[in-house]
Amino acid sequence: MSTSSRFAVAVHVLTLMAWADEEPLKSEQVAESVNTNAVVIRRMLCELAESNLVVSQTGSMGGSKLARLPERITLLDIYQAVESRGVFSLHRHPPNPDCPVGVNIGTVLNDVLDEVDSAVERVLANMTLRDVVSRLQPCVSTTNGKRASVMTNGKRKQVPRVQSVSARN
């Protein structure tokens, strides 16, 4: 149903910034981790900035970092920042108002879909960026007890853009 990976990418981006602590990240660096174009990232960063989740600085030595601590950013904040519409859509064209069902199904469906949306939001409200970073930690190999840097600086091979193997895609 969702054809959008905006939420996933937004969480990824902000997780990078939480990981980087206070150091501002350049859109180019972020794009390399997400494996997409830097403009796509900058567009998303603008939305996240509008919702006061990140602050960006223009100019040389610029970049973006979290606007507040990771424990104060919930996944609901992120969701609301980048996914405007609810989980489901109603009919593309309005049903026939001359049909007793068609004329009223929208009202009933809206109630149901609102319940669904609320349930989603409740789940997302219960997890913070900090939680995401914590869940990430055990997977990451560290050589010296300190975090590995977000990205190495050297040139890296482009990751091939094959279809993800995840069952979700």
Next chain:
Amino acid sequence: MSTSSRFAVAVHVLTLMAWADEEPLKSEQVAESVNTNAVVIRRMLCELAESNLVVSQTGSMGGSKLARLPERITLLDIYQAVESRGVFSLHRHPPNPDCPVGVNIGTVLNDVLDEVDSAVERVLANMTLRDVVSRLQPCVSTTNGKRASVMTNGKRKQVPRVQSVSARN
């Protein structure tokens, strides 16, 4: 996020059949209420039939009706019949595996998205087609205490296909 109205349409279609009781409906009648093409409806009916929610009969005097009573069809059944994928998608292209965040964010996100999906399913499992019909009733004007028929038989004007006014679209 969801660009698909499949769930909404499926609920609409099945509600029509619940409303029509045992009388089989033709795809053309259903399409008129939904305000779309009959082939779109037939395609969906095939999916609903595969999930054993409706039974269809070919040939003259054919049509489709519910495979079981409305109180034994949950919205979750409908959702699973017509919406294959979860609520959110992961990255369109896999993240950079050379980045400590990129390599593991998918795993963490999958856990979160599974939680979201479960929450959605719990909500949908708690409502049946019968409930939808009940919620519909108070809105429908009946002239004699009996239900109005699903659609009048006469020619009707085509409903203009303007954008729905619902905030959800």
Next chain:
DNA sequence: CCAACTGTAACTATATTTGTTACAGACGTT
């Protein structure tokens, strides 16, 4: 002043859903 950034517009590419036309096959009716 220059180089390195962000912000943003305009456009293309890709993916997905929806709508349409066409037709084979099923099945009552006559």
Next chain:
DNA sequence: AACGTCTGTAACAAATATAGTTACAGTTGG
């Protein structure tokens, strides 16, 4: 058995939405 009315389905066109690209103005540190 022929006919008209249905479903099932293929093949394709249109509409919509997301993602990716190029280009460039404006900001800022050095």
